[in-house]
Amino acid sequence: MRRRIGIDVGGTNTDAVLLEEDAVAAAVKTPTTADVTTGITRALAALVERAPTARGAHAVMIGTTHFTNAVVQRRDLGRVAAVRIGLPSGASLPPFVDWPEDLAALVRGEVVMLEGGHEFDGRPLVPFDTKGMRAAARRIREAGIRSVAVSAVFSPLNASGEEEAASILLEECPDVTVTLSHRLGRIGLLERENATLLNACLIELARTTTRAFSQALRASGIAAPLYLTQNDGTVMLAEVAEAYPVYSFASGPTNSMRGAAFLSKRDEALVIDVGGTTTDIGSLRHGFPREANNVVEIGGVRTLFRMPDLLSLGLGGGTMVGPAASLTIGPASVGYRLTEQALVFGGDVLTVTDVAVAAGLIDLGDRARVASLPAARVEEALARIRSMIEEGVDRMKTDAGETPLIAVGGGSFLVPARLAGVSEVLNVPHQAVANAVGAAIAQVSGEVDQIFQDLSRDEAIARARQLATDKAIAAGADRATINVVEVEALPLAYLPGNSLRTRVRVVGEIAR
Amino acid sequence: MRRVGAEEIESLAIGAWILGTGGGGSPYLALLNMRQLYRKGVVCRLMGASELADDDLVAVVSNMGAPLVGQERLTDPKTMALAVTMMEEYLGRKFRAVMSLEIGGGNSIQPFMAAAMLDLPVVDADCMGRAFPEAQMTSFAIHDLTMYPLTLADVRDNAVVVARAASWKWMERISRKACVEVGSIASTCKAPRTGKEVKECAILGSTTKAMTIGRAVQAARRAHRDPIDAVLEVEAGVKIFTGKIHDIARRTTEGFLRGTATIEGLDDFRGHDFRLAFQNEFAVGWLDGEPRVMTPDLICVLDTVSGDATGTETLRYGQRVTVIALPAPPILLTPKGIEHVGPRAFGYDLDFRSVFA
Numbered sequence: 001m002r003r004r005i006g007i008d009v010g011g012t013n014t015d016a017v018l019l020e021e022d023a024v025a026a027a028v029k030t031p032t033t034a035d036v037t038t039g040i041t042r043a044l045a046a047l048v049e050r051a052p053t054a055r056g057a058h059a060v061m062i063g064t065t066h067f068t069n070a071v072v073q074r075r076d077l078g079r080v081a082a083v084r085i086g087l088p089s090g091a092s093l094p095p096f097v098d099w100p101e102d103l104a105a106l107v108r109g110e111v112v113m114l115e116g117g118h119e120f121d122g123r124p125l126v127p128f129d130t131k132g133m134r135a136a137a138r139r140i141r142e143a144g145i146r147s148v149a150v151s152a153v154f155s156p157l158n159a160s161g162e163e164e165a166a167s168i169l170l171e172e173c174p175d176v177t178v179t180l181s182h183r184l185g186r187i188g189l190l191e192r193e194n195a196t197l198l199n200a201c202l203i204e205l206a207r208t209t210t211r212a213f214s215q216a217l218r219a220s221g222i223a224a225p226l227y228l229t230q231n232d233g234t235v236m237l238a239e240v241a242e243a244y245p246v247y248s249f250a251s252g253p254t255n256s257m258r259g260a261a262f263l264s265k266r267d268e269a270l271v272i273d274v275g276g277t278t279t280d281i282g283s284l285r286h287g288f289p290r291e292a293n294n295v296v297e298i299g300g301v302r303t304l305f306r307m308p309d310l311l312s313l314g315l316g317g318g319t320m321v322g323p324a325a326s327l328t329i330g331p332a333s334v335g336y337r338l339t340e341q342a343l344v345f346g347g348d349v350l351t352v353t354d355v356a357v358a359a360g361l362i363d364l365g366d367r368a369r370v371a372s373l374p375a376a377r378v379e380e381a382l383a384r385i386r387s388m389i390e391e392g393v394d395r396m397k398t399d400a401g402e403t404p405l406i407a408v409g410g411g412s413f414l415v416p417a418r419l420a421g422v423s424e425v426l427n428v429p430h431q432a433v434a435n436a437v438g439a440a441i442a443q444v445s446g447e448v449d450q451i452f453q454d455l456s457r458d459e460a461i462a463r464a465r466q467l468a469t470d471k472a473i474a475a476g477a478d479r480a481t482i483n484v485v486e487v488e489a490l491p492l493a494y495l496p497g498n499s500l501r502t503r504v505r506v507v508g509e510i511a512r
Numbered sequence: 513m514r515r516v517g518a519e520e521i522e523s524l525a526i527g528a529w530i531l532g533t534g535g536g537g538s539p540y541l542a543l544l545n546m547r548q549l550y551r552k553g554v555v556c557r558l559m560g561a562s563e564l565a566d567d568d569l570v571a572v573v574s575n576m577g578a579p580l581v582g583q584e585r586l587t588d589p590k591t592m593a594l595a596v597t598m599m600e601e602y603l604g605r606k607f608r609a610v611m612s613l614e615i616g617g618g619n620s621i622q623p624f625m626a627a628a629m630l631d632l633p634v635v636d637a638d639c640m641g642r643a644f645p646e647a648q649m650t651s652f653a654i655h656d657l658t659m660y661p662l663t664l665a666d667v668r669d670n671a672v673v674v675a676r677a678a679s680w681k682w683m684e685r686i687s688r689k690a691c692v693e694v695g696s697i698a699s700t701c702k703a704p705r706t707g708k709e710v711k712e713c714a715i716l717g718s719t720t721k722a723m724t725i726g727r728a729v730q731a732a733r734r735a736h737r738d739p740i741d742a743v744l745e746v747e748a749g750v751k752i753f754t755g756k757i758h759d760i761a762r763r764t765t766e767g768f769l770r771g772t773a774t775i776e777g778l779d780d781f782r783g784h785d786f787r788l789a790f791q792n793e794f795a796v797g798w799l800d801g802e803p804r805v806m807t808p809d810l811i812c813v814l815d816t817v818s819g820d821a822t823g824t825e826t827l828r829y830g831q832r833v834t835v836i837a838l839p840a841p842p843i844l845l846t847p848k849g850i851e852h853v854g855p856r857a858f859g860y861d862l863d864f865r866s867v868f869a
Contacts (some may be wrong), residue, residue: 088667090586092545120581128669154584182660190541284832292832309830394778395832449538451580470817490825491763501580 003057005222006048006440007040007247008255008433009064012276014039015436016047018054024263027433037212042084044220055221059510062213062238063229063255063439067202067245071299074106080200081110081145081167083136084193085128085161086117086153095151095193100300107201109145116161117153120451120499125153128161130168137172151193151201153183157450177203177243180460182258185393186244186449186500189294191304198301199246206245210238227510231305233288233438234507237476249298249410250307252435255306257282257289259438260406263428269404270396270422272389273434274411277333281315281392284406286485313392317411318342319352321381324374342471343369352414355381361411382416390420399419408434443481444510446472449503457489457500464504477508513559513633518550521624523726524719526820527619530729530743531722531838533810534824535793536617536643537579541587546621549589551629555833556624557633559609561716564707570604570635571596572652572705573623574613574686576664577697579825582618585697591667592622593629595701598663602673603704611635611710613650613702615718616643616793622699637714640811641841645792647687648680649853651843652705661684663701666694715841721747728818739819740834743812750867751795752805752835753786754779755814760827773827775835778816786835788813790824795858797835805837806860807866808844808853812836837867 004019009032015026028046030120031402040062048054075224082095094103095111114136116128140148150171152161159182162504166178177276186190214226225333227235228242231250241247253273267287274278281308283290289308314331328509334341334349341347343354344365356362358370358378396402402423407415408431417425430437446468452460469482486505491498525539558764564570573596575587610623610630615638617760623634647659662674664687669706670689680686685705691698705714724746732742744751755775761773770791777784787798792812797804805811813822816832827833843849845866 086585090588092548092588092590093586097548098544117584120578120584124694124697125585187580189586190583191546202676395756396830491769 001055004360004440005054005057005060005224006063006436006438007043007060008252008253008435008439009036009039009062009066010435012251015433016043017430017433017436017440018047018057019053019437019440020053024430024437026054027430028435029433032239033288034169036064036209037216037406040213041216041219044216044222048220055220057224059227059234060217060222060224061227061229061439062250064248064436065252066209068249068298069207070202070205070452071103071198071301074103074299077201077430078108078147078204079098079109079145080107080197081140081143081148082108082193082197083110083114083133083150085114085165086118086125086189087113087115089117089153089438090126090189093190094472095197098190098302103299103301110136110140112145118158118161119157120154120157121453122158128164130164133165133168134172136170140169140176147200147203148176149181149193150178151189151195151196154187155180155182156185156187159383179203184244185396186304188304189444190211190300194301195246195303198303199244200340202245202291203243206242209233210242216239220257222410229255229439229442230445231307232445233442235442235510236444240365240475246305249305249348253280253282253308253310254289255438255442256408256435257284257438258287258441259434260284260408260435261287261438262441263408263430264406264426265435266404269406271406272393272412272415273409274407274414275316275409276315276318276338276411279315279389279392279411281311281313281396282308283396288485292479307435311392311396313388315352315388317353320329321350321352321355324377327377327384329381329388331442339447350382352385356413359377372491385414386416389415392419393419407431443507444472444475444477445505445507446470446475446477447505449501451499451501453499455498455500460500460502461487461489461504464502465506466498468506470505472506472508476511479508479512482506482508513557513563514807516550516556516624518547518556521546521550521621523723523730523766524620525726525728526783527722527724528615528816529821530725531620531641531810532616532643532821532823533793533812534790534822535645536614536778537582538619538823539621540588540838541582542618542625543607543622545587545589545625546628547718549625551775554628555728556627558719561635561637561711561714564635566706566708568608568707569603570707570710571607571610571626572639572702573610573626574614574619574695574700574702576691576700577666579823581697583711583729584589585667585695587618587625588667589629590624591665591699592626593664595663595699595832596626596630598665598671598673599701599704601659602661602663607632607818608707609633611718612638614638614640614643615722616640619643620719620722634719635710637710637716638718639714641718641844643793644810644853647684649857651715651841652703652709652713652842653846654846654852657703657705657709659703662687662703664690666692670694681751682841688806700833701703704750713762715843719822734820738785740814741838743814743819745837747838749836751769751785752867753799753833754781754834755778755786755829757829757831757833760829767819769824771824775833778832789860790831790837791858794824796860803862806855806862806864807858808840808849809867810838810840812838829846838865839868
């Protein structure tokens, strides 16, 4: 029997689930701890206690927001040498140019700009200045910097400059870790370079964290390989993933949407994830979250990461309800203090949870403490909540027809059973741990984003698909299970011939 | 003549992206360059066209090429200035000022980059009043001014002078060819204009106009008011449609990014649909199958919440957008103007009818 463990390390709770074949065999929720790994160890212990077969799991997948938080909170970041290959182009906009100053001050080590790079059609811009690279590598060694980010102009089309830079760096300073931009990003030099720099400043933290996760796993008596979940709902082996911490930035919401798809057996639906403070609404296409196309800022740094396209509402179990005269819902929330401050838990703040208890939507705390709430007020509050959700659902819908809506998260009891524009509201077992389920079911992916010239649309897509498939197999996918999940071919203005920017993403099951 | 503050360049970037009507390329990288220059103490100057003497010479500058290439080969004030000095050398005369070819998109800021390097003022004008894809779609072409010479500078010390061209279309073809050879991105200085020509044939006040629009958006955001309403107020614009992008199809032909976007109505427009055709910029829009708005009226697609402009290259399925129309400069509305930039210039067999008529 195929057994997989999924773990989601959230801000409040660490959830763990055991999947046997495609069924949830056990699920636990434990508090997240400051050191993260203690929480994981406890969650695993609780899981094994409930289902001893968990010890024999074939794979363990962890989803974590640890690295995003490190950037946002400006902690545990390493100093980075930035190498840009592309002069004489782009000289006026050096690496870190659009970073918030406080973050740049923490991360910026050496900044090196060298001649080299390529054109959109793969021709060299100018020859790569290998002599300059060697001299820079020596300076980096002398400065004692241990992490280097290398970005070259049009490297997603021709990576030879970055590869050559890496081999020179490793010759001159064997102890450094090198992050190459073409492994991380798409076309758009500044955003790709920013992602590379962020990755490089997190690499030390990623290594220690990932190894601590592995230790927690071994301490729990589980011998399975460890995978980390990525922004796109897929996984990478921990020893590979520790080199790409930026790929986990958005894995939380992605896992919860993927879990929703799995638990409901729906590939095309909207998902509503109701937490303590906010509600996220997203859209599933082919079982994956639809992604936002826009520039995404992480801790104030512009990047082009593919993030789920989410609509966030200030509505959750801890959301405060205003006084009778001007009944308002949120956006303020009591957050993790819900169990002290909500009326039903003996506090004196009227929250959305109190309203739900009064209305009989859920049984929590001391129901008698909300018995005196006027029925009209409860009804009005519920009506407001309904219209907030209906409005949000409508904004996320991409066609006029009615769409199924999958409700997940700890506050999913707030989602009314019938909503305008929704064909059915799906409440599924284990909906409160959908994110850990999403981690457990993650597959392996490969992606290509390149400009192809003088090929027909079909030929360009076929070539991109081949390249993406090779990447997926290299990352551990089983060839027989590989599926194309996204195809985009965008003709480009003002380029000669028939230039198509082609993006293909494939996914497959983990090879065993 | 007045000094331009750093915050005005920020406003200019926001307003110019809206006036780009989907094209012209994002002003972000040019804005970053200006921030760098201002940090080093540069202060640009803006002058009214009326301050020019009739025989003053004005450089008309723009970055030429594919916006996508510009995202890798980042724009640089030095190369921009190089195209201008090349022209001075070719002519054997000095420029009095620089001005923008098109106020829509990134080219709104290019003259400031050149001006900062050359210590010249920027003229408060352009020759499109928006963005258009080709050289003959300018007020100078509509007025039949000469289209040559043109200088083109590449970052690798390649330089091209187009000494003569038989027509605006020939100038477009020859310079486009040179641009593609150097990697589909180049800095250009277009045919120089006299002060008299600028005063008579340029679209005046467009830099200030872009700054005003940008400032209105910023103020609305700060006050948590609707930034789109703010744009409509300052520009006497019309809200055309609000909805969600439902379908998008693109293809390139003859160097244009052509395509259509279908938007499904939301809010006041629920139950209606809107089809938007683009050729680098938004060209024609149909409400429930009937032509509702067309070039040269400015068709701007803004993010419904943030008020940020959206380019034709970044439109995406599911995006929530508001389509607005802003009035076109009067010169574009003359019979000759319509010939150059009306719906038929883009291949739509429609008689131009302005939203504002």
